[in-house]
Amino acid sequence: MTKTLILSHPDASTHAAEPARVSSHEQGRRPIRSFVLREGRLTAGQERAFRELWPRFGIDWQPGEVLDPQALFATARRITLEIGFGDGDSLAAMAAAAPERDFIGLEVHRPGVGHLLLALEQQGLTNVRVLRADAAALLETGLPSASLDRVQLFFPDPWPKKRHHKRRIVQPGFVAAVARVLRPGGTFHLATDWTPYADWMLAMLDGAPELFENSAGPGRFSARPAQRPITKFERRGQRLGHQVHDLIYRRR
Ligand SMILES: C[S@@+](CC[C@H](N)C(=O)[O-])C[C@H]1O[C@@H](n2cnc3c(N)ncnc32)[C@H](O)[C@@H]1O
Known part of the structure; x- marks a missing residue:
C-alpha cells in the first residue's frame, strides 16, 4: 500500500504530479533568494531521467504542503537532508557508503537534479529521494518539527560582495528553521571554501x-x-587555492 507522503496541503486541486516548481513562497512580496535560477540545457539523458526516474526517486511537494519524510522510505530510519546538492555526485557517494541511512536531496537547478537521478539509477541506490524546491520554502513549514537526523549544507553560494550578503542562505532565520526540523541531538554540518x-x-x-x-x-x-x-565545488575551490572549512553543530 502506498504511504501518504503529504501530511497536509492547503488545496488538493493544486497538488500536481509534476516536480515542485520553484515559486515565490511569500505571496505578494518578492523573497530574497539565495540562488539565481540558471535553467541550463538538459542533456538527453537528463530529459529521460525526469520522464522515467522522477516517479521513482522524485518527491512531489508544493509550498504550503507538509511532507512526511518517514513515509518516503520503506522503513523508519535516520534521515539526512542535503540542501543544494549541485550535481549530486557527492550525495550519491555518501548514500552508497551509508546504506543504513536515508537521504533527501534538495536542489533548485534542473540539470543537477537530472544528473543525480541518473546517478541513483546507475548505482542502484534505494536510500535517496530528490526534491526540487527552494530550501527556504521547505524548511519554513514543509517538514514536521524534529523530523530529521542530519542537515548538510556544502559549499553554498558565497555571495562575496557586501551588497549581496543578504542573499547568503545562512541567516538567523535559516538557522532557526534548520533547528526546527532537526531532532534534539541531530547534526547540522556545513562546509565552505x-x-x-x-x-x-x-x-x-x-x-x-x-x-x-x-x-x-x-x-x-x-x-x-x-x-x-x-x-x-570544493574541487574548484581547491584548484583556486581556497582553504576549506567544515562546521559541525549538535542540535540541543
Ligand atoms: C555553489 S553550489 C554547490 C553545490 C554542491 N553542494 C557542491 O559542493 O558541489 C550551491 C548550490 O546550491 C543550490 N541552491 C542555492 N540556494 C538554494 C535554495 N534556496 N534551495 C535549494 N538549492 C539551492 C544552487 O542551485 C547550487 O547548485
Whole structure:
C-alpha cells in the first residue's frame, strides 16, 4: 500500500504530479533568494531521467504542503537532508557508503537534479529521494518539527560582495528553521571554501547557543569527517587555492 507522503496541503486541486516548481513562497512580496535560477540545457539523458526516474526517486511537494519524510522510505530510519546538492555526485557517494541511512536531496537547478537521478539509477541506490524546491520554502513549514537526523549544507553560494550578503542562505532565520526540523541531538554540518563565509557561518551558529552546540568548541572549525566526500565545488575551490572549512553543530 502506498504511504501518504503529504501530511497536509492547503488545496488538493493544486497538488500536481509534476516536480515542485520553484515559486515565490511569500505571496505578494518578492523573497530574497539565495540562488539565481540558471535553467541550463538538459542533456538527453537528463530529459529521460525526469520522464522515467522522477516517479521513482522524485518527491512531489508544493509550498504550503507538509511532507512526511518517514513515509518516503520503506522503513523508519535516520534521515539526512542535503540542501543544494549541485550535481549530486557527492550525495550519491555518501548514500552508497551509508546504506543504513536515508537521504533527501534538495536542489533548485534542473540539470543537477537530472544528473543525480541518473546517478541513483546507475548505482542502484534505494536510500535517496530528490526534491526540487527552494530550501527556504521547505524548511519554513514543509517538514514536521524534529523530523530529521542530519542537515548538510556544502559549499553554498558565497555571495562575496557586501551588497549581496543578504542573499547568503545562512541567516538567523535559516538557522532557526534548520533547528526546527532537526531532532534534539541531530547534526547540522556545513562546509565552505570561502573564508569570510566560514567566519559568517561560525558567527551565526555560535550566536545561537540555545539551538546549537559547536562540536569543535566555540569559535572553532571542525576537521573534514571521512564520510564527507569532496564535492564538485570544493574541487574548484581547491584548484583556486581556497582553504576549506567544515562546521559541525549538535542540535540541543
Ligand atoms: C555553489 S553550489 C554547490 C553545490 C554542491 N553542494 C557542491 O559542493 O558541489 C550551491 C548550490 O546550491 C543550490 N541552491 C542555492 N540556494 C538554494 C535554495 N534556496 N534551495 C535549494 N538549492 C539551492 C544552487 O542551485 C547550487 O547548485
